[in-house]
Amino acid sequence: MKVFCALYRGLDDASGNNEKIALMREYFRSAPAHDAAWALYLLLDKKKSALSSGALRQRLIELTSMPEWLFEECRSHVGDTAETVALLLHMLPAAEADESLTSLSLHEWMEREIPSCPRDDAAAQREALGRFWRALDARDALVLNKVLTGAFRVGVSVGLVQRALAEALEVEGTRIQHALTGEWAPSAGLFDALRDARASLDVSKPYPFMLAHPLEADFAFEPGQWQVEYKWDGIRGQVVKRDGQVFLWSRGEELVSEAFPDLCEPLAKLPDGTVIDGEILAWDEEGKRPAPFAVLQTRLQRKKLTAAHLREAPAHVIAYDLIEWGGVDWRERPLTERVAQLEAIVREQALSALTVSERFEPKDREALEALRESARERGAEGVMLKDRASTYQPGRKRGLWWKHKREPMTVDAVLVFAQAGSGRRANLFTDYTFALWRGGELVTFAKAYSGLSDEELVELDKWIRKNTREKHGPVRVVEPAHVFELAFEGIAKSARHKSGLAVRFPRILRWRRDKPASEADTVERAEALLNL
Amino acid sequence: MSPLVAVEPEGLRCERGGFYIDPAGSVDVAVITHAHADHARIGSKRYVCSARSLEVLRARLGPDAVIEPREYEERFALGETTVSLHPAGHVLGSAQVRIEHDRAGVCVVSGDYKRDPDPTCDGFATVECDTFVTEATFALPVYRWRDPEAIVSELFDWWRSERAHPTLVFCYAFGKAQRILAHLASRTDEPVYIHGAMDKLTDAYRRSGVRLANTKTIPESSSPKDFAGSLVLCPPSAHRSPWMKRFKAPQTAFVSGWMAVRGQKTRRGYERGFVLSDHADWPSLVRTVEETKARTVLVTHGSSDALARYLREARSIDARPLGHLYEGDEGEG
Numbered sequence A: 001m002k003v004f005c006a007l008y009r010g011l012d013d014a015s016g017n018n019e020k021i022a023l024m025r026e027y028f029r030s031a032p033a034h035d036a037a038w039a040l041y042l043l044l045d046k047k048k049s050a051l052s053s054g055a056l057r058q059r060l061i062e063l064t065s066m067p068e069w070l071f072e073e074c075r076s077h078v079g080d081t082a083e084t085v086a087l088l089l090h091m092l093p094a095a096e097a098d099e100s101l102t103s104l105s106l107h108e109w110m111e112r113e114i115p116s117c118p119r120d121d122a123a124a125q126r127e128a129l130g131r132f133w134r135a136l137d138a139r140d141a142l143v144l145n146k147v148l149t150g151a152f153r154v155g156v157s158v159g160l161v162q163r164a165l166a167e168a169l170e171v172e173g174t175r176i177q178h179a180l181t182g183e184w185a186p187s188a189g190l191f192d193a194l195r196d197a198r199a200s201l202d203v204s205k206p207y208p209f210m211l212a213h214p215l216e217a218d219f220a221f222e223p224g225q226w227q228v229e230y231k232w233d234g235i236r237g238q239v240v241k242r243d244g245q246v247f248l249w250s251r252g253e254e255l256v257s258e259a260f261p262d263l264c265e266p267l268a269k270l271p272d273g274t275v276i277d278g279e280i281l282a283w284d285e286e287g288k289r290p291a292p293f294a295v296l297q298t299r300l301q302r303k304k305l306t307a308a309h310l311r312e313a314p315a316h317v318i319a320y321d322l323i324e325w326g327g328v329d330w331r332e333r334p335l336t337e338r339v340a341q342l343e344a345i346v347r348e349q350a351l352s353a354l355t356v357s358e359r360f361e362p363k364d365r366e367a368l369e370a371l372r373e374s375a376r377e378r379g380a381e382g383v384m385l386k387d388r389a390s391t392y393q394p395g396r397k398r399g400l401w402w403k404h405k406r407e408p409m410t411v412d413a414v415l416v417f418a419q420a421g422s423g424r425r426a427n428l429f430t431d432y433t434f435a436l437w438r439g440g441e442l443v444t445f446a447k448a449y450s451g452l453s454d455e456e457l458v459e460l461d462k463w464i465r466k467n468t469r470e471k472h473g474p475v476r477v478v479e480p481a482h483v484f485e486l487a488f489e490g491i492a493k494s495a496r497h498k499s500g501l502a503v504r505f506p507r508i509l510r511w512r513r514d515k516p517a518s519e520a521d522t523v524e525r526a527e528a529l530l531n532l
Numbered sequence B: 001m002s003p004l005v006a007v008e009p010e011g012l013r014c015e016r017g018g019f020y021i022d023p024a025g026s027v028d029v030a031v032i033t034h035a036h037a038d039h040a041r042i043g044s045k046r047y048v049c050s051a052r053s054l055e056v057l058r059a060r061l062g063p064d065a066v067i068e069p070r071e072y073e074e075r076f077a078l079g080e081t082t083v084s085l086h087p088a089g090h091v092l093g094s095a096q097v098r099i100e101h102d103r104a105g106v107c108v109v110s111g112d113y114k115r116d117p118d119p120t121c122d123g124f125a126t127v128e129c130d131t132f133v134t135e136a137t138f139a140l141p142v143y144r145w146r147d148p149e150a151i152v153s154e155l156f157d158w159w160r161s162e163r164a165h166p167t168l169v170f171c172y173a174f175g176k177a178q179r180i181l182a183h184l185a186s187r188t189d190e191p192v193y194i195h196g197a198m199d200k201l202t203d204a205y206r207r208s209g210v211r212l213a214n215t216k217t218i219p220e221s222s223s224p225k226d227f228a229g230s231l232v233l234c235p236p237s238a239h240r241s242p243w244m245k246r247f248k249a250p251q252t253a254f255v256s257g258w259m260a261v262r263g264q265k266t267r268r269g270y271e272r273g274f275v276l277s278d279h280a281d282w283p284s285l286v287r288t289v290e291e292t293k294a295r296t297v298l299v300t301h302g303s304s305d306a307l308a309r310y311l312r313e314a315r316s317i318d319a320r321p322l323g324h325l326y327e328g329d330e331g332e333g
Ligand SMILES: [Zn+2]
Pocket: B034, B036, B039, B090, B112, B332
């Protein structure tokens, strides 16, 4: 555990990617295989939380008998519960440290100690956490707290971890990527399996997704070079058919087969050894077009799917690409060949639940832009441009695939509440709630966190401190004075905000210093966007 | 009986003694707790300070200032009061001001202070009193310092691990820089580069008899290869300034109590943070307040509300915030 904590601190302090890779490579090489597998699991953020940060907070307050308000002062100053708790451990009343814990290895912590701390029994939690915390110094306790709450973010991307591991094991990066996609267990044998190039892959394994960059401003459009299609607004996923079974994976590498029985059944017709990349959507059967994203979302939130749900919002896959065919990895073949084969398969199998994404050939940039603008009425997010010769490569490779989203929807809204941010933005009021006019009243509409420059953040923070009207816990109610242009990708009815609306991916486009609050938009104006 | 000290526009005033403590404006008599820029300002007619503070205060106020040095614990009269200065352990020459009056009792103004060992200054002396005015720069329980020797060892090892590029350590030019140099004196003979802004004060420390590591002031013109593998001390204001361009691919760290919180380190853009402070941490603040046996505690600087409330509610001490006395420099810490 101590070595792993030192790795965490090293990564936290490291200034460049090379340094981070070197630290991880050394760790993977030297750590015992079972610990290294767990470290990998944590670095890739696979571990689900064992405790909520609220429980951590509560147990610390009980164990130290410190006043709750003092904890809150500290938390809002530090900006992170796991870290605040670690920094406050010196307040624990003195007691004998459990020596047996101090030298435990990472896998013993992960497999024995942490699972011994129950999720729902406060007294037992108190007992376990008291033991854990007394055995570690504040710096190692921070790492433990992060592991417990499942917020183990230390600024290394999946790509970096995979590169470091490939270097440590001296195997090809693409192999590591494929083997680590999807679900796997951090066992002692994992590294041996990764090293063994002939080891057979788990039948459910998807491939790492190929992603696109946003189109760059100086992009020159050459009609012959690009395959153009809509960018659909659903769940990007892979359909894997092997050994008579269908597996559906989301881009977040989650197995979502269970949520889509209405896809798994018809897609079982696909021959074994087929992997298709596409978009999972809720389908409007009458219109033969995707239903709004909100429909899919409601369906995903259901714990149990009934026949009625399946009827109301049937699922559908719009296929983009073919990655494996006849059990052979097709990623090195050019896009045109992969798509041609995809069309042939769908034609032969007469699949009802899957269609191939329509392709377009705009003759010039103007036609491309027109197509992009038509995306909204088609229920799409924009268009994709894919180099016809491109191979299927993991991650974002500049220049091969571009995404060109339609212009976002915008409204001008008034800042009404502010709350301190976390991490880098702790101590600054950077989490905002915005409102729109209804009658003579401002009603909340959306929250947004990003979009302002650092200078603007600091300026607004100062203003918020001076213009607070009321405090409700961490929330400041401010004078309704400043107007911001908000952009978002979609809008739907929702009870989450007073306005009765909710938006997707809201962000601040700019600070409208030219507009007084009275000239901000109305709820009616936002509602008009619902029908677009 | 009205209190011995009160906050006025010029600063903390002792009316019966006819003086101010660390005034912001120009006054007749200024008693100076220590020579940090936010406590020692030019423009007053007469200054009283500790004898150990004389060299550094002179460097700050210039040759024409009228400065009256007093030994620690020496009792002298100011107006109707008897005043004495006592070590505060903050920086070289730092003092607490003890004020005694027949009827108004004893008040101690701590100035900035710390309880950790520091080779550059006399250790904090507890002075019992009726009213204690305490600082509260780091007055949240998340601030608790580790052993300074251990921190300096980590800093030393970190410097030694980088021999190809310069190591830039950012720290307050008065106090922290010399404290680091004093700790390094027993560890290396290699000269440590210092920024021009640290030059005069570092000399003043040497003239006061404090043993420091060898130093070399960074010359106006220099080439990057001069600094390969060297340790460079510089003030936080130099971070990301054009001045920094002379160093090729340096590793950077900030030495400050603020570095105890990860978000602070990330926000300020340093690679490393070393938690070493010249202020009292939370346990020291609470312990000190209790040791003075003061019946009234006035809290100033930083998180004064939190400390005052904690003392009232958890320790049953009559404590309240004194309002913002000094515009604290965030670089100090
Ligand atoms: Zn000071």
